Amino acid sequence: MPCSTSFDSDALNELLPIYYNRLFPYKQYYNWLNYGGVPKTYFSYREFSFNLADDIYLRYQSFKDQEEMEREIKKHKPHKIDIGAVFNFRPKDHRSVSVFTPMEKELVFDIDMTDYDEVRTCCSGADICSKCWKFMTVAIKILDAALREDFGYQHLLWVYSGRRGVHCWVCDAKARSLSQSSRSAVAEYLQLIRGGDSVAKKVNLQQKLHPSIERALYIAKSYFENLMLVDQEILSTPDQWKKVLALIPDPTLRESLENVMPQCVNSQQRWNTIELGITKATSKGEYKKGFSPHLVAEIILQLVYPRLDINVTKGLNHLLKSPFCIHPKTGCVCVCFDPLKADEFDPMNVPNLSHLMEEISQYDANTKEVNSGVPEYEKTSMKTSVAVFEAFLKGLNKENAGRRRDESDQKRDF
Amino acid sequence: MEFGGRRVRRNRRVEVEMSYPSSLQFYSTPPSGNVSLMEFDEMAVERLKILRTIERLNLSGQIKNSEEWVNKLYDDFSKNKYFIVKTEKISDDKRDEVEAARRQDHISHFIMRLVYCRTEELRRWFISNETDLFRARFQHIAKSKPEQITKFMAQNNLNFTPITNEELNSERENLIKGTHYIAGGDMLEGRTFFKVLFTEALELVKSRKVFLKGGFAYVPDTDLVTLVATSFRAHLSQALAFTNRALPQLDDDERLFKLLQDFDKRYTGNDYSEKKKGQHHVITPDMIDHIATKSFPPCMRQLNDVLRTTHHLKHGGRLTYGLFLKAAGLSLEDALHFWRSHFTKNMELDKFERQYAYGVRYNYGKEGKRTDYTPYSCLKIIMMSIGPGDAHGCPFKHCDTPVLKQRLMAYGIPTQALSEIMDLVSKSHYQIACQRYWEATHNATLETGINHPNQFFEESQKYISGTVPPSQGKATQHLVKGTRAVVYSSQSSHYSSGTSTQSTEDNTQAFSNTKRTELDASDAFDDDDDSALLASYVDTPES
Numbered sequence: 001m002p003c004s005t006s007f008d009s010d011a012l013n014e015l016l017p018i019y020y021n022r023l024f025p026y027k028q029y030y031n032w033l034n035y036g037g038v039p040k041t042y043f044s045y046r047e048f049s050f051n052l053a054d055d056i057y058l059r060y061q062s063f064k065d066q067e068e069m070e071r072e073i074k075k076h077k078p079h080k081i082d083i084g085a086v087f088n089f090r091p092k093d094h095r096s097v098s099v100f101t102p103m104e105k106e107l108v109f110d111i112d113m114t115d116y117d118e119v120r121t122c123c124s125g126a127d128i129c130s131k132c133w134k135f136m137t138v139a140i141k142i143l144d145a146a147l148r149e150d151f152g153y154q155h156l157l158w159v160y161s162g163r164r165g166v167h168c169w170v171c172d173a174k175a176r177s178l179s180q181s182s183r184s185a186v187a188e189y190l191q192l193i194r195g196g197d198s199v200a201k202k203v204n205l206q207q208k209l210h211p212s213i214e215r216a217l218y219i220a221k222s223y224f225e226n227l228m229l230v231d232q233e234i235l236s237t238p239d240q241w242k243k244v245l246a247l248i249p250d251p252t253l254r255e256s257l258e259n260v261m262p263q264c265v266n267s268q269q270r271w272n273t274i275e276l277g278i279t280k281a282t283s284k285g286e287y288k289k290g291f292s293p294h295l296v297a298e299i300i301l302q303l304v305y306p307r308l309d310i311n312v313t314k315g316l317n318h319l320l321k322s323p324f325c326i327h328p329k330t331g332c333v334c335v336c337f338d339p340l341k342a343d344e345f346d347p348m349n350v351p352n353l354s355h356l357m358e359e360i361s362q363y364d365a366n367t368k369e370v371n372s373g374v375p376e377y378e379k380t381s382m383k384t385s386v387a388v389f390e391a392f393l394k395g396l397n398k399e400n401a402g403r404r405r406d407e408s409d410q411k412r413d414f
Numbered sequence: 415m416e417f418g419g420r421r422v423r424r425n426r427r428v429e430v431e432m433s434y435p436s437s438l439q440f441y442s443t444p445p446s447g448n449v450s451l452m453e454f455d456e457m458a459v460e461r462l463k464i465l466r467t468i469e470r471l472n473l474s475g476q477i478k479n480s481e482e483w484v485n486k487l488y489d490d491f492s493k494n495k496y497f498i499v500k501t502e503k504i505s506d507d508k509r510d511e512v513e514a515a516r517r518q519d520h521i522s523h524f525i526m527r528l529v530y531c532r533t534e535e536l537r538r539w540f541i542s543n544e545t546d547l548f549r550a551r552f553q554h555i556a557k558s559k560p561e562q563i564t565k566f567m568a569q570n571n572l573n574f575t576p577i578t579n580e581e582l583n584s585e586r587e588n589l590i591k592g593t594h595y596i597a598g599g600d601m602l603e604g605r606t607f608f609k610v611l612f613t614e615a616l617e618l619v620k621s622r623k624v625f626l627k628g629g630f631a632y633v634p635d636t637d638l639v640t641l642v643a644t645s646f647r648a649h650l651s652q653a654l655a656f657t658n659r660a661l662p663q664l665d666d667d668e669r670l671f672k673l674l675q676d677f678d679k680r681y682t683g684n685d686y687s688e689k690k691k692g693q694h695h696v697i698t699p700d701m702i703d704h705i706a707t708k709s710f711p712p713c714m715r716q717l718n719d720v721l722r723t724t725h726h727l728k729h730g731g732r733l734t735y736g737l738f739l740k741a742a743g744l745s746l747e748d749a750l751h752f753w754r755s756h757f758t759k760n761m762e763l764d765k766f767e768r769q770y771a772y773g774v775r776y777n778y779g780k781e782g783k784r785t786d787y788t789p790y791s792c793l794k795i796i797m798m799s800i801g802p803g804d805a806h807g808c809p810f811k812h813c814d815t816p817v818l819k820q821r822l823m824a825y826g827i828p829t830q831a832l833s834e835i836m837d838l839v840s841k842s843h844y845q846i847a848c849q850r851y852w853e854a855t856h857n858a859t860l861e862t863g864i865n866h867p868n869q870f871f872e873e874s875q876k877y878i879s880g881t882v883p884p885s886q887g888k889a890t891q892h893l894v895k896g897t898r899a900v901v902y903s904s905q906s907s908h909y910s911s912g913t914s915t916q917s918t919e920d921n922t923q924a925f926s927n928t929k930r931t932e933l934d935a936s937d938a939f940d941d942d943d944d945s946a947l948l949a950s951y952v953d954t955p956e957s
Contacts, residue, residue: 055768115802151612152629174629182613188620188799196800198813210622211588307802311729 007331007352013053015353016077016326022376023356024073024324025386030066031393032157032171033083036400038407045103047084047091049319050076051328060091079328082319086176102317107153107175107183110320111139113164115307121232121240126329128164131231133347136166138223139306140342142216143168146190150212151175155396157389158342160350162327162334167320171396173403180316187310192216192301200246203302205294217297220304225268228303235267235274244274247299250291253281274299323389326353335385336392351381434516436566437501438551440649445521451669454525461522464496465543472546479546479639484553497522498547502555529674531658535788541654545647552639572642574608577632582607585625585632592625593634594618606635615641695743695875699752702739708855709874711848711867712809712825713795714738720805725759730798731806732770736777737789741868746778791866792845810835810844827854 034043048061048069058076063069073081085102087094094100113132117124120132140158147153147170157169178186192213195202205213228234235241241261248254257277264270278295292298312318323336331352337345351359363379377386449457467490472478491498500515523544530540556563567573582589582602589607590596596605615631617640618624625632633641664670697705706718717735721727727735732753739749753774757766772781779786790798792808800807809818818839822832831854838847848864856877864870 055764057768118802149628150626152627178613181616185612185616185620189622189626191799193802194799196802196804196807196812198809198817199800200814202802206594208591211592211625212622214591310799310801 007327007329009328011354012079012326012328012331013077015331015357016079017074018357019326019353020074020077022360023380023382025375025377025389026066026070026073028386028389028393029324030069032389032396034066035171035173035176036397036404038400038403042086044090045088046086047102047319048322049082049084050078051080051082052076052078060094062091078325081322081325083322084319085317104176105316105318107170107178107186108312108318108320109143109168109170110161110309110312111136111143111166111306112161112309115309119232119234119303121234121236126164128347130346130348134223134227134231135304136347137342137345138220138227138304140166140168140339141219143190143306143308144339144342145215145219146212149215150189151186155392155399156339157323157336157392158339159323159334159336160332160345160347161321162325162332162350163330167323169320169323171392173399180314183316184314187308187313190306191308191310192305193307201249201298201302203298203305205292205298205301207293209294209297213301216305217301220300224300224304225271229267229271233267234303235261235270238262241270244299244303247302248278248295250281253277333382333385335382336388337385338388338391351385356380356382434501434513434520436562436569437512437516437519438548438555438562438566439516439520439523440570440646441520441523441653442570442649444524445517449521451673454670455673457518457522458525458529460496460518461526463494464491464498464547465526465540467491467494468543468546468550469539479549479553481553484550487550488554498551502551502559527654527657528661528664531654531661537651537654537658541647541650544650545643548646549639549643552642556639567642572645574610574633574638574641576606577609581609585627588625588627589632592622592632594621594623595634595636608633608635608638608641610641614644617644695872696745697739697743697748699744699748699755702744702752705875707825708878709871711864711870712821712851713807714867714871715825716809716821717805721756725756727806728804729773730800730804732773733777734790734795734798734806736774737787738867738871740777741789742871746775746780749774749778789866789868792848792864795867796844808844808848810839810847811842815839822851825855827851 030043033046037043044062044064046062047059048063050058050061052058061072063072084091085105088099088101088103089097091100113120113123113128113136114125116132116135120135122129122131144156144158147156147168153170153172153175155171157171159167159169161167189212193202209217233240235244238261242258245254245258245261248257257274260273261270264273275296282291282293282295312320321334323334325334326332327334331354332350333352333356335350359380360376377383468487471483471486471490477483488499490496497515497518500511501519503512526540526544530536552563555566577585586602590602596602609630609632612619612626612629612631615624615633615637618633618637619626619631624634624637664674702718703722706715710718714735717727717731720731721735736749736753739752744752750771753770754763754766757770775781777787795806796808796811798807800812809821813821815836819832819836822835827835831850835847835850835854838844838850845864848870849860852860852864852870852874856874858877860873862869862873
């Protein structure tokens with residue numbers, strides 16, 4: 001069932017209790033956010049916030065352990081769970097201390113399909129389809145590579161946001177302790193598309209291509225034809241090609257290309273013409289001045305490079321929707337997925353609440369044994385996502401164990 | 415007198431002969447000893463003048479940290495006989511003099527910390543200019559007496575290990591491509607690269623000026639100064655937060671308190687954070703559309719237009735416009751009413767109350783951190799990063815030329831003025847372009863220049879209500895003086911008797927933060943981050 005169809009709020013109220021009672025992977029969830037208990041207070045100083053029915057919003061929730069968390073979640077049956085920072089004190093008691101300030105948080109990224117409205121032709125706003133989802137696939141590939149190769153992070157948790165976007169949680173200890181200015185720097189480093197609605201050309205590259213941009217461009221190019229020309233047909237109407245041609249700063253070239261556009265039969269042909277025109281012009285001496293040697297690359301990147309909401313990344317205190325909660329509008333589970341298999345991830349095929357309920361009853365009907373000890377999510381299509389989560393935790397636990405050793409070593413020193 | 419909250423017994427005269435082995439300092443320990451009030455004041459004023467010099471130079475379009483920039487600063491330093499020059503002398507017969515200059519450097523820095531630790535805005539200004547001063551001195555000494563740098567680095571435990579030749583060769587391609595200042599392969603010869611955690615070279619990382627691998631930045635020796643300056647900045651940022659916390663202890667010394675308080679008032683001026691006494695501007699929602707066309711600067715008019723047509727603004731726009739309206743005299747109740755009336759055309763009232771009313775109250779210091787936020791200045795608006803869908807920012811900078819031209823034409827700017835404005839824009843004189851816009855829309859001259867949207871608005875209101883004809887510059891003088899970014903106030907008063915052409919030239923000089931804006935936008939973001947960083951250090955008053 002596609003996630004973009006709207007979900008009945010009555011059904012939500014009815015099914016959420018079942019989800020939280022039977023399916024939510026508390027154990028793994030706690031295991032993640034506890035980070036091996038280094039330091040011991042890490043989990044209990046973490047802020048959670050709940051959106052409840054009737055738009056009640058509870059901030060500064062915190063739990064001392066898995067048990068309490070489980071109890072509170074089951075009690076409140078939140079429509080949405082957000083995860084905040086780890087503070088210097090228990091968030092639920094924040095009023096009792098004079099200095100209450102965020103200390104650590106995962107480095108997070110938020111990519112939202114609505115930011116692609118100016119480059120996609122198939123949908124707009126909150127809607128998505130399999131055609132425009134490829135923008136996300138490109139974004140995931142580029143971002144994942146940069147975070148791993150340039151910044152050396154290993155523990156990346158990629159999560160579907162339940163409707164029209166993805167989140168990335170960078171969970172390495174080094175990433176969690178980044179200062180606000182470091183987060184800013186990472187965000188700026190990864191941001192290429194700059195400028196508001198009143199600027200046409202939003203990507204401007206320097207003479208020399210930075211290795212990081214080169215890699216992004218390589219990925220972008222490998223998707224470009226399929227995504228932009230075949231699926232999106234970005235050059236199929238005069239309005240559309242005018243928008244792309246507006247990115248060429250030189251008026252002579254722009255006009256001459258605009259004149260030949262109607263003679264081409266489809267987007268591919270038009271793009272080839274544009275590309276050829278630009279390459280010819282850049283190789284000619286007279287165009288050199290004020291003409292970027294990377295114009296083609298700049299256009300490609302402006303069309304497909306990830307559009308990050310960098311304010312989310314910059315803020316240490318920014319709340320972000322938790323993995324495995326339910327998107328209240330679609331009823332879809334915010335599942336995690338393997339970035340290496342980003343191409344295969346299909347948001348139209350993400351389990352939603354009613355779907356899950358059917359799966360459980362079907363499984364139970366087919367199996368005679370009651371209380372087989374199989375976790376309930378194993379009976380459903382959530383299985384694959386939980387497996388991804390567990391694989392991620394396996395890597396993380398290794399890091400946690402290392403840090404625990406270091407900590408006890410340090411203690412012995414004193 | 416004690417600094418940084420460290421208690422020293424007051425009666426004992428501590429006349430320790432401080433020894434300053436290097437002319438550069440990290441200012442990690444506060445000075446001790448006695449200073450007369452007079453000396454205290456003089457030292458502070460001299461350092462302030464130095465920092466002002468830097469600020470002025472940065473605004474004049476000089477490329478920051480370039481050799482020319484350093485030379486110009488030093489020309490100014492020696493012309494005015496500032497202590498900076500003396501600290502760098504190393505001849506034995508003038509030992510005392512050098513020592514005294516270095517001591518003054520030390521003490522004055524700490525006095526300034528007291529003055530500039532109070533608010534976020536002040537801290538940001540201070541950190542940015544002190545770091546620039548440090549950089550300039552570092553670069554100057556590195557050129558004339560490199561051995562001093564080595565000594566200084568060793569003393570302050572600043573150790574950066576160069577990469578091996580092997581690594582240099584294996585990463586050769588990437589280093590050439592990834593390092594900003596290297597043009598070709600041959601430039602790599604004889605160069606040292608330092609491999610540091612990327613968090614130690616943020617300034618270089620954020621603008622993609624260095625090659626990054628596995629969390630390490632490969633910084634060329636030419637950028638060593640950036641590494642050291644980053645460390646300096648971080649130190650200072652943290653120290654200021656601590657000073658601010660310790661400051662209340664100082665309040666019992668009334669003489670100092672007055673002096674510091676006064677200092678603050680004398681030199682930082684109006685940031686429109688609080689309403690001045692006797693300020694009678696009050697605006698109500700029904701007036702906004704009308705005065706927007708008459709008195710709002712283009713940046714705010716643009717926001718109002720977008721809000722009026724789409725009934726929505728993204729976060730940055732809501733913040734910019736909301737704070738502007740607050741300072742323009744819109745009360746909280748009216749603000750809620752105003753935003754509600756627009757937003758509810760698109761959404762349920764309920765959704766507005768839930769998601770957006772908070773933001774409006776936040777701007778007025780009624781939610782969250784409960785700070786009464788300061789409206790954004792031109793500099794801040796110009797430096798803001800604008801993403802897709804955003805309507806805020808400085809139209810003169812953030813609009814494509816044809817869009818801007820079209821819009822100004824729609825605003826009814828006469829052709830003559832329009833071409834002048836477009837010309838200024840192409841030279842990146844955004845604030846002067848805005849001034850020309852004011853003049854064209856009011857048919858009068860404005861000698862004070864534009865450095866704050868609220869100033870634009872107030873000047874306009876004053877002109878319209880006829881209290882002050884701005885063409886008679888004298889009367890508006892107090893406003894100029896009051897505004898921080900206008901260091902030039904002292905300059906423009908020179909010219910105030912002259913013709914208006916002269917004063918425009920003067921402004922051209924002063925306002926052209928042109929190249930700097932382009933090249934060092936990344937630097938400006940830095941300041942932003944500092945404040946965020948600081949905010950996290952500084953105690954938040956509990957509600």
